[in-house]
Each structure stands twice: as C-alpha cells, then as structure tokens.
Amino acid sequence: xxxxxxxxxxxxxxxxxxxxxxxxxxxxxxxxxxxxxxxxxxxxxxxxxxxxxxxxxxxxxxxxxxxxxxxxxxxxxxxxxxxxxxxxxxxxxxxxxxxxxxxxxxxxxxxxxxxxxxxxxxxxxxxxxxxxxxxxxxxxxxxxxxxxxxxxxxxxxxxxxxxxxxxxxxxxxxxxxxxxxxxxxxxxxxxxxxxxxxxxxxxxxxxxxxxxxxxxxxxxxxxxxxxxxxxxxxxxxxxxxxxxxxxxxxxxxxxxxxxxxxxxxxxxxxxxxxxxxxxxxxxxxxxxxxxxxxxxxxxxxxxxxxxxxxxxxxxxxxxxxxxxxxxxxxxxxxxxx
Amino acid sequence: xxxxxxxxxxxxxxxxxxxxxxxxxxxxxxxxxxxxxxxxxxxxxxxxxxxxxxxxxxxxxxxxxxxxxxxxxxxxxxxxxxxxxxxxxxxxxxxxxxxxxxxxxxxxxxxxxxxxxxxxxxxxxxxxxxxxxxxxxxxxxxxxxxxxxxxxxxxxxxxxxxxxxxxxxxxxxxxxxxxxxxxxxxxxxxxxxxxxxxxxxxxxxxxxxxxxxxxxxxxxxxxxxxxxxxxxxxxxxxxxxxxxxxxxxxxxxxxxxxxxxxxxxxxxxxxxxxxxxxxxxxxxxxxxxxxxxxxxxxxxxxxxxxxxxxxxxxxxxxxxxxxxxxxxxxxxxxxxxxxxxxxxxxxxxxxxxxxxxxxxxxxxxxxxxxxxxxxxxxxxxxxxxxxxxxxxxxxxxxxxxxxxxxxxxx
Ligand SMILES: Cc1ncc(C[n+]2csc(CCOP(=O)(O)OP(=O)(O)O)c2C)c(N)n1
Numbered sequence: 075x076x077x078x079x080x081x082x083x084x085x086x087x088x089x090x091x092x093x094x095x096x097x098x099x100x101x102x103x104x105x106x107x108x109x110x111x112x113x114x115x116x117x118x119x120x121x122x123x124x125x126x127x128x129x130x131x132x133x134x135x136x137x138x139x140x141x142x143x144x145x146x147x148x149x150x151x152x153x154x155x156x157x158x159x160x161x162x163x164x165x166x167x168x169x170x171x172x173x174x175x176x177x178x179x180x181x182x183x184x185x186x187x188x189x190x191x192x193x194x195x196x197x198x199x200x201x202x203x204x205x206x207x208x209x210x211x212x213x214x215x216x217x218x219x220x221x222x223x224x225x226x227x228x229x230x231x232x233x234x235x236x237x238x239x240x241x242x243x244x245x246x247x248x249x250x251x252x253x254x255x256x257x258x259x260x261x262x263x264x265x266x267x268x269x270x271x272x273x274x275x276x277x278x279x280x281x282x283x284x285x286x287x288x289x290x291x292x293x294x295x296x297x298x299x300x301x302x303x304x305x306x307x308x309x310x311x312x313x314x315x316x317x318x319x320x321x322x323x324x325x326x327x328x329x330x331x332x333x334x335x336x337x338x339x340x341x342x343x344x345x346x347x348x349x350x351x352x353x354x355x356x357x358x359x360x361x362x363x364x365x366x367x368x369x370x371x372x373x374x375x376x377x378x379x380x381x382x383x384x385x386x387x388x389x390x391x392x393x394x395x396x397x398x399x400x401x402x403x404x405x406x407x408x409x410x411x
Numbered sequence: 412x413x414x415x416x417x418x419x420x421x422x423x424x425x426x427x428x429x430x431x432x433x434x435x436x437x438x439x440x441x442x443x444x445x446x447x448x449x450x451x452x453x454x455x456x457x458x459x460x461x462x463x464x465x466x467x468x469x470x471x472x473x474x475x476x477x478x479x480x481x482x483x484x485x486x487x488x489x490x491x492x493x494x495x496x497x498x499x500x501x502x503x504x505x506x507x508x509x510x511x512x513x514x515x516x517x518x519x520x521x522x523x524x525x526x527x528x529x530x531x532x533x534x535x536x537x538x539x540x541x542x543x544x545x546x547x548x549x550x551x552x553x554x555x556x557x558x559x560x561x562x563x564x565x566x567x568x569x570x571x572x573x574x575x576x577x578x579x580x581x582x583x584x585x586x587x588x589x590x591x592x593x594x595x596x597x598x599x600x601x602x603x604x605x606x607x608x609x610x611x612x613x614x615x616x617x618x619x620x621x622x623x624x625x626x627x628x629x630x631x632x633x634x635x636x637x638x639x640x641x642x643x644x645x646x647x648x649x650x651x652x653x654x655x656x657x658x659x660x661x662x663x664x665x666x667x668x669x670x671x672x673x674x675x676x677x678x679x680x681x682x683x684x685x686x687x688x689x690x691x692x693x694x695x696x697x698x699x700x701x702x703x704x705x706x707x708x709x710x711x712x713x714x715x716x717x718x719x720x721x722x723x724x725x726x727x728x729x730x731x732x733x734x735x736x737x738x739x740x741x742x743x744x745x746x747x748x749x750x751x752x753x754x755x756x757x758x759x760x761x762x763x764x765x766x767x768x769x770x771x772x773x774x775x776x777x778x779x780x781x782x783x784x785x786x787x788x789x790x791x792x793x794x795x796x797x798x799x800x801x802x803x804x805x806x807x808x809x810x811x812x813x814x815x816x817x818x819x820x821x
Contacts, residue, residue: 125420131663132626136628163631200576382816385804388575
C-alpha cells in the first residue's frame with residue numbers, strides 16, 4: 075500500500091473525487107496554479123483544467139458564497155480557506171446560508187459543499203494561523219464537522235465529505251500535514267512514511283462521516299480526542315502509566331455517541347482533550363453527553379483538558395495548548411479521584 | 412430561436428509563468444513629469460483620468476521633473492534615502508535571523524521601501540496608520556527604535572507585545588502605528604472609523620489605511636470605501652499594488668476594472684496612481700492626499716505601482732509561480748538606487764558616501780540586533796513569563812482565567 079503524507083492523501087482524495095464526478099470543482103486562494111500554500115491541490119488545475127480548479131480573489135465570503143451558488147446549480151464545490159483563522163468573513167455565508175438552505179427550501183435547494191481549512195497550532199503560526207474553531211461550527215445545525223488525524227482518514231473522510239449531500243466543514247490539523255508529532259514539543263516529528271497510519275489505499279474508499287475509532291485500547295479511563303490531540307493522548311497514556319482507551323472522534327458532528335458510551339461504560343472514567351479554548355469548547359458538549367448517558371457508570375468526575383481561555387500566543391504556544399504532561403496529570407487525577 | 416453558444420468561465424492568467432520571458436508591456440508608464448498636479452480641492456470628477464496614469468517625478472537621468480517635484484529639500488531626500496537603506500538593512504538581517512532559527516517567520520518589503528518611508532514623512536505626529544505587515548518603513552522612518560522591532564520579532568523578554576503576536580505584527584500607538592492583524596483587510600475599514608472619530612471630535616488628525624492589491628478583494632476594503640465616501644472621512648486610502656498576492660497575480664483581485672485606483676470612482680473618491688519606486692513622487696502625492704484630507708475635503712485613494720521583489724514571506728517560494736528574472740525586468744527600477752542616483756546627480760551625495768552610509772547603517776542594525784538578542788530570541792536565551800499569556804485578555808482577569816493561570820503554575 076502506498077504511504078503518503080496527509081497533504082498527499084488530501085490531494086489524492088481530490089483527484090479521486092474529481093475523476094469520479096465532473097461536478098466536483100475546487101477553488102480558493104492560491105489553490106489553482108500554485109496548488110495552495112500547503113500544496114494540497116497541487117496538480118489539479120493541470121489535470122482537470124481551469125474550469126474545475128482555479129485561483130480565487132482573496133475574499134472568503136466570496137469563495138463560500140459563490141460555492142453555495144454553484145451547489146445550488148448542481149455542482150459539488152470543495153473550497154479551501156487558506157487558514158481556519160480566515161474563515162470568519164465567510165461565517166455568515168456558512169452559518170446563515172449553507173447550513174439552512176435545505177431546511178428553509180424544504181429540500182427544494184441543497185448545498186453539497188465542502189469547506190476545507192488548515193487548523194490548529196504547534197507551528198509557531200501566531201494568533202492568526204493557529205486557531206481551532208470547531209466549536210463555532212458544531213453549534214450550527216445543518217453542518218457536518220470533520221477533523222482527521224492521519225493520512226488514511228484524511229483521504230477517506232474527504233472523499234466522504236465531497237460525496238456527502240450536506241455542507242461539511244473539513245478541518246485539517248496542519249501540525250500533522252507532514253508527519254505526526256510524538257505528543258511532545260521538543261522531539262522531532264515522525265514522518266508519515268514510517269508510521270502505520272501513513273498507509274493510504276489507492277483509488278476510491280471512504281471513511282464514513284459520524285464514525286469514531288478506538289486508537290488505543292484500555293480499561294481504566296476513556297480519553298476523547300481528535301486531530302493533534304490524539305497523539306498527545308497516546309503519549310499521555312504511556313507517560314502516566316494509566317491504562318487509557320483513546321478514542322479518535324474523526325467526525326464531531328454527527329458524533330459517534332455509541333462508541334463513546336460503550337467505552338466510558340467499560341472504563342468508568344472519561345477525560346476529554348482539545349486544543350481549542352476550554353470555555354464553551356466542544357469538550358463541554360462531550361462532557362454533557364457522557365454525563366447524560368453514562369452517569370451511573372462513572373467512578374470519577376469527567377475532566378476536560380484544553381487550551382486556555384486566551385487568544386493564541388505566538389511565543390508560548392506549548393504552554394497554551396495541552397501537552398502530554400497536562401493530560402497525564404488529569405489521567406492520574408481521575409484514577410485517584 | 413437564435414442559437415446560443417455555450418458559456419465559458421474566464422479565469423485571468425498572468426502574462427508569463429516560470430520559464431517564460433518576463434513581460435511588463437501591459438504596464439503603461441508615462442514619462443516622469445507629464446502628469447498634472449491639480450489643486451487639492453479639485454472635484455473628483457475632474458481628475459478621473461489620474462486613476463489610469465502614473466505620477467512620476469524622477470526621470471531616467473535621475474532628475475526631478477514636472478509639477479509634482481520640489482516637495483523635499485535635498486537634505487530631506489537624503490534622510491529619506493537613509494530611511495530606505497535602514498529598512499533594507501533591517502530586512503536583510505531579520506531574514507537571516509529567521510534562517511538561523513532565531514525567529515519563526517519574517518516578511519520583507521524589498522523593492523517597496525519608498526512607499527511607507529516617504530508616506531510617513533508626509534504625516535504629522537498624532538496621525539494614525541492602519542498598516543499591513545509590509546509597512547515597516549512607517550516605523551523606521553517615524554523614528555521607532557529598531558531594537559524594539561527586533562524584540563517583537565524575537566518574542567523576547569523586551570518584546571513590547573509580550574510574545575503574543577507573530578513576528579512583524581508590530582504595534583505602537585505613540586508612533587501612529589495601529590496594532591497589526593494577520594487577518595487581511597480588517598484594518599482598512601477601521602482606519603476610516605478612526606478618521607470619522609477625529610471628525611466627530613473636531614480634531615485635526617487624519618488616518619491612513621493600508622492594503623495590498625490582493626487584499627482589495629476582501630469585503631472590508633469595499634466597506635471602507637463606502638463609509639469613507641459617505642462620511643467624507645479624513646483618511647488616505649492606500650493600495651500597495653506590488654503585482655503579486657502570494658502566488659496569485661494582481662489580475663485576480665482587479666478583475667475587469669482598469670486599475671485598483673479606479674475602484675474609487677464608483678464612490679466619488681479622488682483616485683490617483685503613483686510610481687511606488689519613486690520616493691519623491693510618493694512623497695509629493697502623500698503630501699497632496701494628506702493635505703486634502705486634513706482640509707476636510709474627504710478621502711483620497713492612492714494606488715502605488717510597485718513590485719514585490721522578494722518572496723511573499725519566509726514560507727514562500729516565488730520561483731514556483733513567476734519567472735526568476737521578473738524582478739530585474741520590473742520597469743520602475745529600484746527605489747533606493749533611483750533616489751541615490753538623483754542625489755548624486757544634484758551633487759548632494761556620492762557613490763563613496765553611499766558606500767560609507769551603507770556600512771554605517773549595517774553597523775547600526777547589527778548593534779540593535781546584538782542588543783535585542785541579549786534579551787533572548789524565540790528559541791534561546793531568557794524567556795517571557797507564561798503569565799503573560801493570561802494578562803490583557805480583559806482589563807481585569809476574570810475568575811476562569813485566574814484559575815487557569817494557577818493551574819498552569821504561574
Ligand atoms: C482574511 C485572510 N485571508 C487570507 C489570508 C492569507 N494571506 C496572507 S497574505 C496573503 C496575500 C496578500 O496579498 P496582497 O494583499 O497583495 O499583499 P502583499 O502580500 O502582496 O503585500 C494571503 C492570501 C489572510 N492573512 N487573511
């Protein structure tokens with residue numbers, strides 16, 4: 075099986091989707107000739123022509139707004155926002171328009187649109203290249219929200235998103251584009267070419283939206299993670315010596331509640347970890363659900379480990395977002411508590 | 412029924428791509444000194460053609476000619492030359508510092524030094540700029556200490572903004588430099604608001620808004636124009652057209668309009684284009700525009716025609732999307748060379764003194780760098796306290812942040 079970086083897997087997903095369906099069009103800032111600043115769309119314009127892959131003006135509202143119009147015509151646009159931090163000008167188009175078109179037209183119009191964006195920190199990108207806005211989208215009815223943690227899932231989830239009949243927010247942890255990190259800030263990343271999850275099947279396959287996966291089996295506590303935090307969770311499990319079960323959510327909305335509930339009922343404990351700011355973060359939703367569905371199985375309060383409630387700091391990002399030490403402390407804590 | 416041919420999508424393309432021969436024949440450049448200088452209270456409709464021409468002062472022989480010349484004495488021009496040389500030396504050092512891993516990121520303004528440096532000299536203390544990341548010249552020409560800029564770039568213990576912002580995202584109220592956002596164009600409409608506030612308070616200060624050619628596509632640019640036009644805000648609306656927005660050529664943002672300056676026409680805003688590589692022309696136009704704004708005659712839109720000679724940022728590789736030789740083929744030359752040649756031609760400067768000045772400025776920049784590095788760099792030396800992360804989110808720290816700060820151990 076070929077091994078790929080996450081960038082290559084995302085590119086491959088585009089190729090597969092565009093070959094199978096001529097309605098798939100791809101555009102965004104620097105996306106056409108150059109192939110995007112992270113090169114996720116490199117070669118698509120050459121292969122499919124400028125009708126199918128092109129550069130857009132720097133106007134995120136325009137990118138998403140025109141994509142909605144294209145979807146209304148019958149195309150399947152997959153657009154790139156250069157960084158998740160720049161999605162806000164398009165927020166109105168996504169939240170007030172894309173998310174509601176099916177509902178408000180009683181299915182007369184639909185919006186099969188995918189909005190991709192690099193997300194998260196760990197690359198010294200400062201406050202405008204590092205944010206994790208997933209909770210701003212999971213709160214919106216009508217959207218699906220996806221965040222892969224490895225090349226295999228990235229390709230399968232992206233094809234599924236493009237083929238999905240609904241608007242999908244596809245968040246790509248840029249920290250994982252070239253290789254997973256070991257959970258620690260001071261060690262080099264492992265290349266995907268040496269990592270089992272760098273194995274990406276050729277051709278068409280999908281990873282279904284709404285299905286989580288158990289990344290590490292354990293019996294003492296369930297860790298709910300997604301994106302970069304999956305690696306932090308694995309590292310924290312090793313570091314703490316706590317027999318943690320790590321679940322990679324993959325899709326935040328719709329959420330795979332079944333897998334979560336089964337795991338927490340088994341372990342009796344739950345720790346949630348995300349990079350985004352704590353207050354009203356997606357962890358709050360997860361904690362509420364676990365409490366609702368597993369209350370009588372819980373042996374300790376649910377814990378959340380997250381980014382601090384501050385803007386994202388450039389120089390101190392490794393203090394800002396959770397590392398294995400903070401998560402390991404929480405794991406030890408729930409075992410004692 | 413008449414037959415209708417199938418529709419086709421138009422996606423603009425630059426004249427040439429890597430491997431091709433640079434071609435700027437589409438940039439129509441009038442001779443220096445040939446564009447009129449209207450009175451500052453001219454009616455916008457009477458100068459519509461100025462949005463399609465280019466105001467130039469310095470000719471090929473280094474002479475300053477025409478109605479826009481003469482706003483600066485040779486001494487002032489010389490100080491402008493030094494400002495530009497400082498900016499260039501500063502960029503060179505900081506680029507190297509990034510390559511050496513002392514900081515995470517850097518953005519040069521190579522080839523565009525004249526614009527911010529000359530504009531700054533046409534402003535007055537108390538005026539406010541709303542810059543982008545490529546106007547370091549505003550700070551340097553405004554006398555802001557280079558060492559403080561470096562402290563910001565290094566996110567060290569003396570960083571005025573405490574390691575919170577990406578390198579080059581400076582902030583200095585006292586130097587008329589609004590805190591930079593990485594989100595393009597957001598500052599453009601804010602500049603208009605600042606200018607409106609000055610008018611509301613019957614103050615005498617004006618604002619300057621700054622934006623790149625690519626970013627004029629953003630809705631905030633258009634929001635800025637409509638508010639500036641409606642309220643006749645005392646603001647100079649600056650568009651730096653350096654031909655490229657990362658890999659995307661200016662035609663993608665400009666679309667069917669003749670020029671970026673012509674965007675002002677729909678709003679009744681007087682709109683001029685100027686040779687951005689001509690320090691004297693930039694200064695003259697900046698003087699005209701700031702004077703008009705200060706006399707309560709409303710906003711002016713200025714397009715600076717220039718070229719981004721270097722990469723977009725330290726994360727960019729321009730050879731992937733434009734011919735390598737394109738920089739040298741740029742027909743408006745190099746701003747430092749042009750002003751230097753002019754000053755030599757008028758007998759105020761010499762190649763020897765220029766060389767000497769270069770050495771002096773290099774030493775000055777190096778000394779600033781040494782000082783800044785003694786306070787630490789991003790990856791070595793003393794560090795700012797993680798406590799700083801939690802400060803200034805609110806005016807007083809709310810309980811959730813206090814708890815989190817304690818949890819973090821500070
Ligand atoms: C809202 C927003 N969208 C996208 C970006 C990413 N981005 C940063 S710089 C840039 C190009 C800007 O080009 P231009 O306005 O021409 O200015 P220049 O860099 O050429 O000086 C882009 C797309 C951003 N910073 N903010």
